[in-house]
Amino acid sequence: xxxxxxxxxxxxxxxAVHPAAEIKAARPAPPxxxxxxxxxxxxxxxxxxxxxxxxxxxxxxxxxxxLFGIFCALAGADPFKVYHSVYRAAxxxxxxxxNTLVRAAPIMLCALGTALPMQLGLVVIGNExxxxxxxxxxxxxxxxxxxxxxxxxxxxxxxxxxxxxxxWILSIGSMKLHRGVNxxxxxLLMNYIAIAILNHLVNGPMHDPxxxxxxxxxxxxxxxxxxxxxxxxxxxxxxYGLIACVLAWFLIAHTTLGFKIRTVxxxxxxxxxxxxxxGKITLLTxxxxxxxxxxAGMTEVAAVQxxxxxxxxxxxxxxxxxxxxxxxxxxxxxxxxxxxxxxxLASGGMLQRENHLSDATVIVFQGIVxxxxxxxxxLYGRFKIFQEKSA
Amino acid sequence: xxxxxxxxxxxxxVVAAGSLLSLTVSAADGKVKMGFIYxxxxxxxxxxxxxxxxxxxxxxxGWVSAVEEASVPETTVVAETMRDMIEQDDCTVxxxxxxxxxNPYILKMAKEYPKVxxxxxxxxxxxxxPDNVGSYFGYIDEAEYICGIVAAETSKTKKIGFIAxxxxxxxxxxxxxYTLGARSVVPDATVQVVFTGDWSLxxxxxxxxxxxxxxxCDVLTCHVDSPKVIMITxxxxxxxxxxxxxxQSALNPKGYLTGAEWNWSKIYSDYAQWIHDGKSLMAGTxxxxxxxxxxxxxCKVSPYGPMVSDKTKADAxxxxxxxxxxxxxxxxxxxxxxxxxxxxxxGTEEKQQDINLETMNYLVAGVIGKxxx
Numbered sequence: 001x002x003x004x005x006x007x008x009x010x011x012x013x014x015x016a017v018h019p020a021a022e023i024k025a026a027r028p029a030p031p032x033x034x035x036x037x038x039x040x041x042x043x044x045x046x047x048x049x050x051x052x053x054x055x056x057x058x059x060x061x062x063x064x065x066x067l068f069g070i071f072c073a074l075a076g077a078d079p080f081k082v083y084h085s086v087y088r089a090a091x092x093x094x095x096x097x098x099n100t101l102v103r104a105a106p107i108m109l110c111a112l113g114t115a116l117p118m119q120l121g122l123v124v125i126g127n128e129x130x131x132x133x134x135x136x137x138x139x140x141x142x143x144x145x146x147x148x149x150x151x152x153x154x155x156x157x158x159x160x161x162x163x164x165x166x167x168w169i170l171s172i173g174s175m176k177l178h179r180g181v182n183x184x185x186x187x188l189l190m191n192y193i194a195i196a197i198l199n200h201l202v203n204g205p206m207h208d209p210x211x212x213x214x215x216x217x218x219x220x221x222x223x224x225x226x227x228x229x230x231x232x233x234x235x236x237x238x239x240y241g242l243i244a245c246v247l248a249w250f251l252i253a254h255t256t257l258g259f260k261i262r263t264v265x266x267x268x269x270x271x272x273x274x275x276x277x278x279g280k281i282t283l284l285t286x287x288x289x290x291x292x293x294x295x296a297g298m299t300e301v302a303a304v305q306x307x308x309x310x311x312x313x314x315x316x317x318x319x320x321x322x323x324x325x326x327x328x329x330x331x332x333x334x335x336x337x338x339x340x341x342x343x344x345l346a347s348g349g350m351l352q353r354e355n356h357l358s359d360a361t362v363i364v365f366q367g368i369v370x371x372x373x374x375x376x377x378x379l380y381g382r383f384k385i386f387q388e389k390s391a
Numbered sequence: 392x393x394x395x396x397x398x399x400x401x402x403x404x405v406v407a408a409g410s411l412l413s414l415t416v417s418a419a420d421g422k423v424k425m426g427f428i429y430x431x432x433x434x435x436x437x438x439x440x441x442x443x444x445x446x447x448x449x450x451x452x453g454w455v456s457a458v459e460e461a462s463v464p465e466t467t468v469v470a471e472t473m474r475d476m477i478e479q480d481d482c483t484v485x486x487x488x489x490x491x492x493x494n495p496y497i498l499k500m501a502k503e504y505p506k507v508x509x510x511x512x513x514x515x516x517x518x519x520x521p522d523n524v525g526s527y528f529g530y531i532d533e534a535e536y537i538c539g540i541v542a543a544e545t546s547k548t549k550k551i552g553f554i555a556x557x558x559x560x561x562x563x564x565x566x567x568x569y570t571l572g573a574r575s576v577v578p579d580a581t582v583q584v585v586f587t588g589d590w591s592l593x594x595x596x597x598x599x600x601x602x603x604x605x606x607x608c609d610v611l612t613c614h615v616d617s618p619k620v621i622m623i624t625x626x627x628x629x630x631x632x633x634x635x636x637x638x639q640s641a642l643n644p645k646g647y648l649t650g651a652e653w654n655w656s657k658i659y660s661d662y663a664q665w666i667h668d669g670k671s672l673m674a675g676t677x678x679x680x681x682x683x684x685x686x687x688x689x690c691k692v693s694p695y696g697p698m699v700s701d702k703t704k705a706d707a708x709x710x711x712x713x714x715x716x717x718x719x720x721x722x723x724x725x726x727x728x729x730x731x732x733x734x735x736x737x738g739t740e741e742k743q744q745d746i747n748l749e750t751m752n753y754l755v756a757g758v759i760g761k762x763x764x
Contacts, residue, residue, distance in 0.1 A: 095478065099471050199588070203763070212750060213513070213559045214491055233474075235467070304467045304495075310589070311465045311491055349472050352460050353480060359432055359461035 104342030110320025126187030128317025134294025137164030165294015237299025249331030445655025529689025539572025552603030
């Protein structure tokens with residue numbers, strides 16, 4: 001569920017017995033004030049809330065670093081050297097920060113595939129499928145319309161990627177809406193179907209006969225490739241990701257549609273009673289989420305791989321699920337958590353080459369950091385210092 | 392909503408606080424710096440382990456210093472790894488070993504770093520590609536042919552189970568050579584194939600192994616990245632096996648008959664020696680394309696296990712001797728596929744270097760299974 005903001009708080013309170021709302025109520029979070037607070041009170045609460053969030057998240061990262069340090073010490077490495085390597089490999093210089101961004105770029109867009117439907121209360125984990133379908137869509141357009149001028153081809157591929165990915169997740173939303181199919185299971189299974197379609201196409205109808213031992217589609221012409229952000233080695237998809245994250249945040253937090261989406265997520269019955277067209281809102285949100293993941297697939301083929309092959313299903317979609325949860329489904333959160341994850345992944349090589357830790361160490365690191373952050377969520381409202389004095 | 396932004400910035404700052412110093416590794420010791428990249432773990436009892444053993448061998452040479460990175464996916468991540476090895480570790484020679492690293496990642500990096508030599512396993516280099524890229528690959532199906540002889544003679548049911556990843560030419564060639572080897576000594580032996588669909592699917596591989604044993608196969612073998620789970624399943628079910636990629640005798644000490652192993656130690660030591668002698672791809676003193684089989688030392692056959700009889704050892708050694716002196720031709724017509732079609736007519740020989748073998752799309756008679764086309 002999303003963070004409850006001031007606008008939706010009164011409505012959320014009116015909402016009766018939605019399971020998710022109950023869980024939320026069971027949390028020791030302070031109930032939002034029923035009456036409109038005056039300006040001064042609100043400012044103070046914002047300030048304390050901000051401080052609480054910074055302290056809890058910062059504390060979680062510190063604790064996770066200590067835990068990871070203990071792990072490294074047990075594995076025979078000097079924890080402080082390891083921290084130094086992680087910093088140097090991920091954030092230490094523009095050179096290494098680009099490595100971080102290279103890894104963050106595809107994950108950012110994929111994470112929106114989970115974050116947006118989550119605002120509706122739907123746990124969609126079909127990002128990998130939408131990513132693959134988006135990549136396929138882009139390749140189909142890019143390899144059939146080879147004579148298109150550069151920018152036209154790029155726009156066409158991006159639109160194809162978004163439509164393919166969007167329809168993929170929309171179908172999951174539709175199954176939920178019309179047939180009550182559990183979206184967690186259906187979206188997971190749809191991933192396997194997407195990968196099977198990919199394998200079928202690159203082995204059959206789209207197969208380039210010259211790709212003997214690694215079945216692939218025909219390549220997108222070099223002239224129509226997306227390339228990198230000028231002056232960097234980061235693929236252009238990062239720009240799409242940054243824009244999409246900001247747009248997603250703005251959509252959810254500052255538009256009427258976003259308010260409607262959050263209302264549906266807060267209590268679907270109340271939303272219906274309020275006269276919202278739940279069906280349309282659900283399908284649209286699912287489409288937008290899928291379109292983001294599909295666009296990630298498009299950038300992967302158009303900026304990096306140049307063709308479709310089994311390598312397309314590289315796990316970016318699954319990484320996106322993790323990022324969406326840690327970021328609490330917030331668009332801006334997705335942006336920063338993706339970069340944090342990109343940094344952790346970027347440090348994986350240095351951990352192996354310099355600290356002689358095993359290749360699984362980076363996964364342990366990732367697990368410790370994200371579990372600690374997720375655990376820290378349960379600490380909100382537990383520290384008196386961040387609470388308002390009761391009136 | 393802004394909370395997230397600030398706290399994440401703080402998180403970044405905390406990580407950043409780890410140190411303010413940035414050091415670089417220097418290459419002042421005059422050693423040849425090599426980087427090895429694997430797609431999976433180094434101890435997978437398979438493809439990656441075989442390459443890691445090759446790396447360990449060159450590291451023993453006093454004048455080589457090698458860095459390794461394992462579990463690097465075939466995405467832009469491998470480009471970053473290569474770049475880091477060049478920029479941070481001063482590597483001048485790279486061995487990115489997975490097939491899928493080649494296009495576009497190795498080609499792209501090779502253009503960006505023309506002074507670094509890239510050696511790729513898989514034999515993809517051709518005229519027109521960057522000068523500082525070289526390919527190497529081995530005819531390991533020669534070792535598979537010998538494994539087929541040992542398996543067929545030792546099997547009691549004359550049924551062999553073969554678990555393979557994908558029906559691509561490289562894999563089909565191994566299955567066919569294995570079968571031709573088996574049927575050269577036991578003409579009615581059969582090889583039943585199960586394709587799992589991908590290079591590393593341990594659960595499917597175990598299921599396939601069990602079902603093949605249930606159907607009466609008493610020797611199992613495979614062509615997947617890590618044969619570990621198949622060898623262990625064979626041991627648990629009390630059947631025999633022949634290995635692939637690396638020596639897996641430790642996993643089934645009783646039933647391990649022999650195996651087709653890569654011998655990258657030799658190939659990588661050769662490359663290291665050439666580079667130490669000042670040779671290079673760019674100068675044309677190291678060939679861009681290197682291939683070979685048992686004779687050239689690209690592959691080897693695992694030591695025979697306890698269940699192999701002396702007669703079988705003699706038969707296998709006789710075949711090996713013919714490979715070593717170059718008189719053995721595996722693909723000698725007439726060869727029919729398992730649908731009855733003649734794929735190599737009588738009187739035609741397709742030697743190992745024959746380009747036709749690289750586009751193989753059939754399974755020879757004696758194989759139970761379909762290529763999927």
